[in-house]
Amino acid sequence: MDKLQIAQINKYNVFRCLVREGPINRAAIAKLTDLSIPTVMSIVDDLFEKEVVRSIGKGESSGGKPPEMLEIVPERFCYIGVDIGRTTIRVVANNIISQQIACLQEPTGDPFPEKIFAERLCKLVLQIVKQLQAKKECVLGVGVAMPGLIENETGNVIFSPDFGWDNIPLRAWLQGRLPYPIIVENANRALALNESYIPGEEDHTHTTFSVNLGYGIGAGLVIGEDLYTGSSGTSGEIGHITVAKEGPVCKCGNIGCLEAVASGAAIAIEAQRIIREGIPSKIAEFCGGDPDKIDAKLVFRAADTGDETALEIINIAAEYIGIGLSMAINVLDPDRVVLCGGLMKNGPLFFNMIKTSLKKHQMRQVGRRLTISTETKGEYSTANGACRVLANTLWWRRALPI
DSSP states (O other): OOHHHHHHHHHHHHHHHHHHHOSBOHHHHHHHHTOOHHHHHHHHHHHHHTTOEEEEEEOOOSSSSOOEEEEEOGGGOEEEEEEEOSSEEEEEEEETTSOEEEEEEEEOOOOOSHHHHHHHHHHHHHHHHHHHTOOGGGEEEEEEEESSEEETTTTEEEEETTTTEEEEOHHHHHHTTOSSOEEEEEHHHHHHHHHHOOTTOOOOOOEEEEEEESSSEEEEEEETTEEEOOTTSOTTOGGGSBOOTTOOBOTTSOBSBHHHHHSHHHHHHHHHHHHHTTOOOHHHHHTTTOGGGOOHHHHHHHHHTTOHHHHHHHHHHHHHHHHHHHHHHHHHOOSEEEEESGGGGSOHHHHHHHHHHHHHHSOTTTTTTOEEEEOOSOTTHHHHHHHHHHHHHHHHTTOSOO
């Protein structure tokens, strides 16, 4: 490693220290980064010139002269994150210290033709940049969270069952229309990265398995602070493990996938079948007798009234989810499982059903240190995760303009 590379690594370490620990003084930075005070002073001076760092006054003295306290200028740079959900597109802007500073959303609608859909995404990105009144050089890039199999090297959507897309050069299309770096990541992994982050936590050695239970089902594994993507970038497809050998055909083409029997779409399809067969249920009342109006939310609403048919539908889904989770826990032994997505917004009943199934199917003594919880970071968590993916990528590439 030559001197230039070492100097760059030192600068990035000081920058990260300021982002994570600020306000902080130069001596404390030197101690945390194991650098000399003159080296830290030189780097900080350079960051001052680039208007990345500012002084906020004097700190408490430990016996000598009160130290100057430094912090990152949060508004100096921003990241854009896009969550392409099957029902809703969400876009956020985060500042350099990961605070959300703007957001917008709109219904996803028809994802065809794919190229026209990509143009819609570009317009939404430009709309939020305009809302921020941000200069081009202040926008560090756009992180895009997309359901399906993503080719890491190209940002191509290899296959997205939820969207019916095959071999779509999404990153190339977006890059051709936007003046910012573009990163495309699987939506479930972006969500996992955001849900695994605990502000102020000093222990970065946890293994977090995040499962997105919504229109479809997917997962992401975060080891420490790093996403595990797998050798071909397709990790996390828990929705496409077989849990029902004689089950329905999944959109991916396989039979009996977890997604085909336990996702929001699967719950709605099963309820529609039951109502068409004339089985009495509050579901029929709530949909006005029109099965096509049934979605998972309506089924949960009926379950909340004590309707036996609705309760049976969601209990079967929870049973299958518990089976799928037990497989993942038996193999991975994470210390955290976070259940996210629209299905987890329907109260504690479904969560408790899943935990009951998990306890029944999990191997005895496996996962002894496991904690299982639901998401806490709101509807823009996946979009914020896309910002984190972008920030991490720019960090490892040493591509930040500092």
